[in-house]
Amino acid sequence: MTKFSMKSVFVGAALVIGSLGVAQVSMASNAGGEHKMEHRNWSFNGMFGTYDVEAMQRGYQIYREVCSSCHALDHMSFRHLGDKGAPFYSSEYPNPNDNPVVKAFAKDWMVPDIDQDSGDVIERPGIPADKFPQIYPNSIAAAASNGGAVPPDLSVITKARTGGADYVYAILTGYHEAPHDFHLSEGMNYNVAFAGNQIAMAAPLSDGLVEYATRTVPGEHGGEPHVITPPEATVDQMASDIVQFLTWAGDPKMQARKNLGFATFLFLFIFSLLLFLTYKQVWKDVEH
Amino acid sequence: MSGHSTYEPKYAAEKWIDKRLPIVRMGVDFMAFPSPRNLNYWYAFGGILTLCLMSQIITGIILAMHYTPTVGEAFNSVQRIKRDVPFGWLLQSMHAVGASMFFLAVYIHMFRGLFYGSYKAPRELLWIIGCAIYLAMMATGFLGYTLPWGQMSFWGATVITGFFGAIPVVGESLQQWLLGGYSVGNPTLQRFFSLHYLLPFVIAALVGLHVWAVHHVGQNNPIGIDIKTKEDTLSFHPYYTMKDGFAIAVFLMIFALFVFYLPEALGHADNYQRANPMVTPPHIVPEWYFLPFYAILRAVPDKLMGIMLMFGAIVVLFILPWLDTAKVRSMRFRPTTRRFFYIFLFMCFVLGWCGAHSPDDIAIPMGHGGMTFKWVSRVATLYYFAFFLFLLPVLGWVEKTKALPDSITKAIHDGEA
Numbered sequence: 001m002t003k004f005s006m007k008s009v010f011v012g013a014a015l016v017i018g019s020l021g022v023a024q025v026s027m028a029s030n031a032g033g034e035h036k037m038e039h040r041n042w043s044f045n046g047m048f049g050t051y052d053v054e055a056m057q058r059g060y061q062i063y064r065e066v067c068s069s070c071h072a073l074d075h076m077s078f079r080h081l082g083d084k085g086a087p088f089y090s091s092e093y094p095n096p097n098d099n100p101v102v103k104a105f106a107k108d109w110m111v112p113d114i115d116q117d118s119g120d121v122i123e124r125p126g127i128p129a130d131k132f133p134q135i136y137p138n139s140i141a142a143a144a145s146n147g148g149a150v151p152p153d154l155s156v157i158t159k160a161r162t163g164g165a166d167y168v169y170a171i172l173t174g175y176h177e178a179p180h181d182f183h184l185s186e187g188m189n190y191n192v193a194f195a196g197n198q199i200a201m202a203a204p205l206s207d208g209l210v211e212y213a214t215r216t217v218p219g220e221h222g223g224e225p226h227v228i229t230p231p232e233a234t235v236d237q238m239a240s241d242i243v244q245f246l247t248w249a250g251d252p253k254m255q256a257r258k259n260l261g262f263a264t265f266l267f268l269f270i271f272s273l274l275l276f277l278t279y280k281q282v283w284k285d286v287e288h
Numbered sequence: 289m290s291g292h293s294t295y296e297p298k299y300a301a302e303k304w305i306d307k308r309l310p311i312v313r314m315g316v317d318f319m320a321f322p323s324p325r326n327l328n329y330w331y332a333f334g335g336i337l338t339l340c341l342m343s344q345i346i347t348g349i350i351l352a353m354h355y356t357p358t359v360g361e362a363f364n365s366v367q368r369i370k371r372d373v374p375f376g377w378l379l380q381s382m383h384a385v386g387a388s389m390f391f392l393a394v395y396i397h398m399f400r401g402l403f404y405g406s407y408k409a410p411r412e413l414l415w416i417i418g419c420a421i422y423l424a425m426m427a428t429g430f431l432g433y434t435l436p437w438g439q440m441s442f443w444g445a446t447v448i449t450g451f452f453g454a455i456p457v458v459g460e461s462l463q464q465w466l467l468g469g470y471s472v473g474n475p476t477l478q479r480f481f482s483l484h485y486l487l488p489f490v491i492a493a494l495v496g497l498h499v500w501a502v503h504h505v506g507q508n509n510p511i512g513i514d515i516k517t518k519e520d521t522l523s524f525h526p527y528y529t530m531k532d533g534f535a536i537a538v539f540l541m542i543f544a545l546f547v548f549y550l551p552e553a554l555g556h557a558d559n560y561q562r563a564n565p566m567v568t569p570p571h572i573v574p575e576w577y578f579l580p581f582y583a584i585l586r587a588v589p590d591k592l593m594g595i596m597l598m599f600g601a602i603v604v605l606f607i608l609p610w611l612d613t614a615k616v617r618s619m620r621f622r623p624t625t626r627r628f629f630y631i632f633l634f635m636c637f638v639l640g641w642c643g644a645h646s647p648d649d650i651a652i653p654m655g656h657g658g659m660t661f662k663w664v665s666r667v668a669t670l671y672y673f674a675f676f677l678f679l680l681p682v683l684g685w686v687e688k689t690k691a692l693p694d695s696i697t698k699a700i701h702d703g704e705a
Contacts, residue, residue: 253370
């Protein structure tokens with residue numbers, strides 16, 4: 001036990017953080033149940049991971065055409081779709097309220113309002129500033145329409161489930177024929193990824209359920225326009241696309257977060273190096 | 289060790305101020321404070337903690353401008369902060385991660401104090417004020433965790449306030465008084481928000497006393513012997529401002545790692561589900577920094593007994609200066625105690641591990657069954673109390689300590705500091 005070096009500080013810090021990580025992992029493995037969730041190689045994983053814009057856009061299509069019949073996006077407005085880092089961001093329209101794609105999506109939804117002349121409750125086509133509408137008037141109605149289970153809000157679903165994106169993907173692709181000896185309750189569906197293996201939601205995806213459109217993108221600098229051929233709408237592909245969209249919906253500032261994080265690290269690294277050299281300089285004549 | 293003031297006002301205005309309110313003198317003396325010259329990096333955590341407190345207060349004040357403390361809107365307003373408030377995602381992340389970093393730093397600071405005997409005369413009050421700060425931090429952390437109004441917020445608050453209900457005779461009325469009703473609800477959330485805003489300023493005041501006390505008695509140091517001559521010391525600035533500054537920058541990198549790349553790693557997925565009094569989460573777990581105490585609480589079957597043990601675990605810290613009977617401060621010169629200290633440190637981690645699991649799950653598999661977390665926590669809890677109530681008093685009497693150096697300067701010269 002002589003001098004404590006910087007090394008021991010690092011080792012100490014690493015130990016503490018490592019043990020926190022272990023606690024975290026062990027908690028996570030508790031909640032998952034018997035099914036082992038596959039860790040997928042998402043484009044947004046890791047320190048430099050980004051969302052796949054094409055996939056997010058297809059994911060929005062799936063949300064609109066499939067999920068939105070039961071699931072709301074409580075914390076989202078249409079304008080969020082055109083924010084920086086969002087699926088339909090366009091550098092031409094820094095204000096998402098002006099983005100024609102976002103406007104068109106908003107118009108596609110009917111939102112509740114109060115008529116400004118008569119005070120009557122009305123419905124009108126949405127504008128980008130509107131929130132995504134609720135699907136059911138209240139949670140009792142939601143439960144009544146879905147065999148007693150309230151379809152959860154999807155705007156934070158990847159945050160609200162242990163396993164996040166991997167878990168949502170596992171649920172969407174986890175529908176199988178129930179084993180013979182498995183007792184499935186009335187109105188329930190067998191899913192290997194769900195705790196207890198009985199889920200109220202019927203399999204939402206099936207091969208070819210949606211039609212991914214072929215898009216023509218104008219070429220850069222007046223070049224030849226090129227055609228983007230979409231992938232085949234298999235269950236795996238659709239599940240992966242909706243997960244991209246929902247992960248963005250739950251963490252719309254991820255890109256800004258990682259970018260600022262990188263800049264912060266760069267700064268802190270140089271700053272700590274300078275401080276270390278200053279410290280050595282100041283202490284150079286001191287025996288310690 | 290306050291020593292003589294070295295400040296000499298040069299200009300007329302300085303002299304005028306110095307006669308009426310010697311605030312510049314205070315600042316100058318603070319920066320020139322004679323610190324032992326053998327302080328290591330473990331002594332940087334005081335500065336790190338000051339930074340943590342400041343960061344929590346500043347981010348908290350801005351968050352409070354956008355947060356709505358009602359059961360209907362609290363959850364939504366946190367989402368709104370993260371999505372629509374400019375840099376709200378950063379403030380929210382810094383505040384939530386900051387709480388964990390604050391506790392990480394305070395635990396290191398406390399273990400450092402324990403190891404080098406920084407609670408021994410004449411630093412008993414310094415230590416006790418520190419314990420009071422820790423207690424206020426725990427209260428603030430708990431209150432703050434309720435505010436996002438997720439499932440863990442709600443059920444954590446329900447479990448913790450339930451402890452008070454177990455107190456004989458007055459328990460039930462006390463619990464209702466705290467909650468503002470029969471269960472956790474809107475009145476609870478509003479008072480928790482109010483107190484969560486108040487307590488950090490109480491902590492800041494206590495920190496003021498803590499710093500005052502350390503400046504009065506002087507810093508302890510790794511070899512735990514008193515400063516004898518001026519040679520044993522260095523001016524706080526520039527020597528320790530630079531050394532601590534470097535340590536703070538390294539700490540900030542760990543902080544930034546969590547803020548920017550692992551913002552959810554220390555939280556719980558259930559807290560992204562809006563509080564629902566009708567649905568109890570399968571595992572109610574507190575934040576990681578409460579896990580050791582949670583394990584002590586659940587180590588005994590009786591609720592009141594558990595609560596007494598949990599509070600007792602903190603009370604022993606307050607009376608620690610009189611439990612440790614040794615004359616020698618630093619454990620560097622107490623080889624036997626040092627070994628028991630490392631076991632104590634290990635047991636604290638074990639308690640944290642137990643706190644994160646269900647008491648009846650198997651912790652250590654043996655044959656067909658094994659040792660459950662409940663039994664592991666019992667062993668660790670026993671050691672926790674035995675360390676303070678038996679080992680420290682007894683070892684103080686019986687242990688043969690190593691010879692202390694004559695002075696800090698000599699120890700440095702001999703390569704012992």
